[in-house]
Amino acid sequence: MRCPFCGHDNSQVKDSRPTEDNAAIRRRRQCEGCAGRFTTFERIQLREIMVVKSEGKSEPFDREKLERSITLACRKRAIDAVRIDRLVSGIQRQIETSGEGDVLTRHIGELAMEGLKALDSVAYIRFASVYKDFTDARDFEEFAGSIREVSGE
Template sequence: MRCPYCGHEDSQVKDSRPTDDGAAIRRRRQCEGCAARFTTFERIQLRELTVVKSEDRREPFDRDKLARSIAIACRKRPIEPVRVERLISGIQRQLETSGESEVTSKQIGELVMDGLRGLDSVAYIRFASVYKEFAEARDFHEFAGTLAGGGDAT
């Protein structure tokens, strides 16, 4: 594993343990060149996923990009980080086990919407405002009304 500080090619694993949700192994490493310590995560990847964007562009699935968008929606909300991590892992697992090597950004967005709806209503509305491209305050009001009324907001 290449050191993120000095670029040295070799590092030594000092500690390994599973993450809280059991979906990854956390490894604490020490660079053999500069002695700096850093953490890596090892996850199971069932298949390579390609995301098909709305303009028919294709790009590799990026778990970190998914995590960032969910983190933005959940910012300053009383949500335990382990629940957010479970949501991210669950979405990735659903995509990988779908049997398809290509998934649309719309499929990913719908999975995030479903997950956030059960996690936190404010995070759900925040994500929806970007995903559904709300243009004015009325859009928020109408969407929140469907949420409060039990209607289908997707």
């Protein structure tokens, strides 16, 4: 594993333990070059998933990219990081077990919105504002109104 501090190729595993949801192994490592310590996570990957962007370009699925966008939508909300990790793991699991080698970004966005809707309405609206490309306040107002109509508020 390459050291994030000095770029040295070798590191020693000092501690390994499963994450709380047993979906990954957390490893504490020490670089053999600079003695810096860092953490890595090992997760099961069932198959290589390619994400097809709206303009037709494909790229490998990036869990961290999905996690960053969901975390950004949840910023300054009382949402535990473990719940965000579970949501991202659930989305990744749904994608991997779908049987498809290629998945549209639109489908990933819909899965994320579905999960955020159940998690936190403000985070859901924040994510939707980027995903649906809101351009002015009226877009927010109409979207929030549609949420109220569905939930009966």
